[in-house]
Amino acid sequence: MASIPSRVWPSALLSIVLVAFCGLADCFDPLDPNGNITVTFDIHQWTTDGYVARVTTQNYYQYRHVDKPGWKLGWTWAMNEVIWSMSGAFATEQGNCSSFKYQVPHSCKKDPTIADLMPGALPQNKSEDCCRGGLLSAWAINPAASFSSFEITVGNIGENTYVQAPLNLTLMAPGPGYTCSPVLDTDPTVSSDIGGRRQVQVFRTWRSTCTYSSFLANKTPVCCVSLSTFYNPTITSCPKCSCGCKDADKRTESCISHTGEVDRSSSLDLDDVVQCTDHMCPVQVHWHIKNNYMNQWRVKLTISNYNYRRNFSDWNVLVQHPGFSQQAKTYSFNNKMLPTLGFGDEVALLWGLEFYNTELLHADEDQLGSVNTEILLNKDSHSFTLSNGWAFPRRIYFNGENCEMPLPDTFPMLPNGGCSSRPSYYQIILLIFFTFVTLATWL
Numbered sequence: 022m023a024s025i026p027s028r029v030w031p032s033a034l035l036s037i038v039l040v041a042f043c044g045l046a047d048c049f050d051p052l053d054p055n056g057n058i059t060v061t062f063d064i065h066q067w068t069t070d071g072y073v074a075r076v077t078t079q080n081y082y083q084y085r086h087v088d089k090p091g092w093k094l095g096w097t098w099a100m101n102e103v104i105w106s107m108s109g110a111f112a113t114e115q116g117n118c119s120s121f122k123y124q125v126p127h128s129c130k131k132d133p134t135i136a137d138l139m140p141g142a143l144p145q146n147k148s149e150d151c152c153r154g155g156l157l158s159a160w161a162i163n164p165a166a167s168f169s170s171f172e173i174t175v176g177n178i179g180e181n182t183y184v185q186a187p188l189n190l191t192l193m194a195p196g197p198g199y200t201c202s203p204v205l206d207t208d209p210t211v212s213s214d215i216g217g218r219r220q221v222q223v224f225r226t227w228r229s230t231c232t233y234s235s236f237l238a239n240k241t242p243v244c245c246v247s248l249s250t251f252y253n254p255t256i257t258s259c260p261k262c263s264c265g266c267k268d269a270d271k272r273t274e275s276c277i278s279h280t281g282e283v284d285r286s287s288s289l290d291l292d293d294v295v296q297c298t299d300h301m302c303p304v305q306v307h308w309h310i311k312n313n314y315m316n317q318w319r320v321k322l323t324i325s326n327y328n329y330r331r332n333f334s335d336w337n338v339l340v341q342h343p344g345f346s347q348q349a350k351t352y353s354f355n356n357k358m359l360p361t362l363g364f365g366d367e368v369a370l371l372w373g374l375e376f377y378n379t380e381l382l383h384a385d386e387d388q389l390g391s392v393n394t395e396i397l398l399n400k401d402s403h404s405f406t407l408s409n410g411w412a413f414p415r416r417i418y419f420n421g422e423n424c425e426m427p428l429p430d431t432f433p434m435l436p437n438g439g440c441s442s443r444p445s446y447y448q449i450i451l452l453i454f455f456t457f458v459t460l461a462t463w464l
């Protein structure tokens with residue numbers, strides 16, 4: 022039996038402890054601790070009763086994108102400001118503008134909500150870097166499409182000679198889950214002019230940083246992991262009820278079984294209906310260990326969509342596995358290694374190839390929507406082993422959400438290799454985990 026290199030231990034322990042903390046209290050994502058979405062107001066022009074600002078929303082999350090139906094930004098004005106006009110976005114409500122006799126503002130709401138325009142908006146309503154329909158790509162995947170800007174003309178600041186930043190910024194991206202810091206004064210944004218030979222700066226810059234928490238979003242798990250190998254016919258399916266149960270559980274969406282029979286709810290909004298399964302997850306990621314060569318090993322990764330109506334555009338999958346410390350070739354997906362920030366196993370980010378499989382299609386009566394790839398990994402002779410579950414992933418995320426993993430004691434076993442007197446890597450991790458959880462509950 023291959024032994025487990027001792028350097029695995031501290032990092033494995035640390036990651037388990039971090040995950041445990043996240044479960045118990047709200048916490049940042051340890052695999053993307055610097056991720057955030059910043060909202061920057063750059064005032065670049067004063068007007069007789071206010072200012073003109075360029076507002077930029079930048080997604081710094083490595084693998085969390087802002088999906089359809091797009092972001093919505095809200096705030097509360099500190100004084101009696103109104104929005105005279107906007108380009109590149111619009112306020113969803115005009116509000117009560119009855120006190121303006123001559124020129125009618127775009128919005129008079131005390132707490133306006135701003136939404137993005139579609140890419141096909143009229144040229145006169147557009148501004149620079151605008152109009153992505155509210156979508157923002159993940160920073161590690163497409164930085165050029167990870168931000169969006171609009172222009173806003175603010176007025177009616179009254180007698181005040183100074184301007185005040187908006188209060189209580191909110192970001193729906195889409196839906197809840199983001200918490201934004203106060204909008205604060207910061208160093209003015211500098212940009213270059215005359216081919217980079219001159220630097221110009223805006224008059225004033227305000228910024229807020231918004232961070233995501235799946236705890237606040239109150240999301241049920243959306244994804245689970247199943248496993249199989251070439252050396253054992255057993256398929257380890259997703260843990261039962263990973264994303265809810267078919268009946269008696271209000272968390273679940275409605276589901277339709279293969280016969281076309283509808284369980285639960287009679288008035289169906291089909292957008293949220295998934296195929297009936299034991300796990301009830303909208304998305305399943307399957308990890309199949311396909312070949313074991315002399316110097317390499319091969320995995321087939323399949324992502325399946327159980328939704329009947331929902332496509333996933335620009336999906337991504339994050340895999341944490343020590344095997345990615347060696348060179349890996351991904352045949353049908355893009356692949357990028359992310360920095361691990363010194364706490365353990367390598368993290369690979371995978372996403373679709375343009376014009377080929379960036380769209381994970383919905384299921385229909387006959388089949389699931391799915392995308393797959395083979396991954397050929399070089400072996401590190403010191404750490405590679407098929408025993409003790411080493412070759413299975415430590416953690417998988419789909420679109421930034423953690424996927425439920427099967428318990429280690431259900432993993433496919435090596436044919437003869439299973440009856441070791443030593444406790445396995447995973448049994449020990451599990452033991453540490455439950456000890457920790459028990460301790461934490463006691464404290």
Ligand SMILES: *[C@@H]1O[C@H](CO)[C@@H](O)[C@H](O)[C@H]1NC(C)=O
Pocket residue numbers: 055056057059081230
């Ligand atoms: C937001 O993310 C950027 C990029 O990762 C980082 O430089 C910045 O410090 C973050 N801001 C906060 C307040 O965490």
Ligand SMILES: *[C@@H]1O[C@H](CO)[C@@H](O)[C@H](O)[C@H]1NC(C)=O
Pocket residue numbers: 117118119120
């Ligand atoms: C609209 O605003 C005006 C003046 O501020 C006020 O007199 C009026 O009652 C408001 N109308 C409504 C429907 O709130």
Ligand SMILES: *[C@@H]1O[C@H](CO)[C@@H](O)[C@H](O)[C@H]1NC(C)=O
Pocket residue numbers: 107110111143145146
């Ligand atoms: C687009 O511009 C026209 C006039 O230029 C204006 O009437 C219309 O409200 C604008 N639409 C949006 C969505 O801003």
Ligand SMILES: *[C@@H]1O[C@H](CO)[C@@H](O)[C@H](O)[C@H]1NC(C)=O
Pocket residue numbers: 097188189
């Ligand atoms: C901003 O939010 C805080 C805390 O939720 C609240 O107490 C305050 O009244 C809000 N301010 C405005 C102007 O809405």
Ligand SMILES: *[C@@H]1O[C@H](CO)[C@@H](O)[C@H](O)[C@H]1NC(C)=O
Pocket residue numbers: 330331332380382383
């Ligand atoms: C999903 O994508 C397919 C193929 O692009 C398209 O025909 C279908 O309308 C899409 N469905 C939804 C609900 O967006």
